[in-house]
Amino acid sequence: MLIDFVSTIAAGFAAAGLVMGLNRLSGRRLPKWTMPAGAGLAMLLFMVWNEYSWADRTRLTLPESAVVTFRNERSDFWRPWTFLAPVTTRMALVDRGPEAGLPADPGPDMRHAKLYLMERWRPSYGLTVLFDCAGARRVDASAAEATAADLAAADWQELDPEDPTLRAACEGGGNG
Numbered sequence: 162m163l164i165d166f167v168s169t170i171a172a173g174f175a176a177a178g179l180v181m182g183l184n185r186l187s188g189r190r191l192p193k194w195t196m197p198a199g200a201g202l203a204m205l206l207f208m209v210w211n212e213y214s215w216a217d218r219t220r221l222t223l224p225e226s227a228v229v230t231f232r233n234e235r236s237d238f239w240r241p242w243t244f245l246a247p248v249t250t251r252m253a254l255v256d257r258g259p260e261a262g263l264p265a266d267p268g269p270d271m272r273h274a275k276l277y278l279m280e281r282w283r284p285s286y287g288l289t290v291l292f293d294c295a296g297a298r299r300v301d302a303s304a305a306e307a308t309a310a311d312l313a314a315a316d317w318q319e320l321d322p323e324d325p326t327l328r329a330a331c332e333g334g335g336n337g
Contacts, residue, residue: 169204176203215281216249226258230325251280255329270295274330294331297322
């Protein structure tokens with residue numbers, strides 16, 4: 162958050178410097194209000210760009226094998242432009258790629274996947290999840306390891322068979 166604040170201020174100073182240079186080149190013919198207006202507009206435009214590009218920039222920090230399965234988009238009255246195009250504030254991603262460092266699959270209908278939960282202005286959270294593709298259910302891998310001898314005793318969570326996270330985790334075969 163501090164980096165965003167500093168970046169916004171820097172955009173304002175850069176715009177003010179640009180307007181000051183244009184004013185000198187024009188022989189000081191620009192109205193006095195153009196410098197603060199240019200700085201304010203640059204800061205506002207940077208903040209809007211930063212909010213709308215957050216999800217895509219965050220996605221680029223993860224391996225290419227990570228798939229976005231959920232985006233929470235919202236509109237707020239203090240950001241009136243979000244009523245025209247809602248901004249992404251949270252998202253979930255599933256990674257089954259070899260870079261995820263997942264354990265071997267426990268069976269033909271079971272898949273391990275790395276699940277990332279990300280929210281704007283909050284720390285990201287990643288966990289390994291075991292999916293039962295045939296039974297449309299999931300369990301945290303730590304709970305599954307505790308009951309590895311009997312997976313039936315694990316605390317499974319039922320999922321909709323069309324759940325995007327389940328589908329992303331179960332597509333293809335194996336972890337690679």
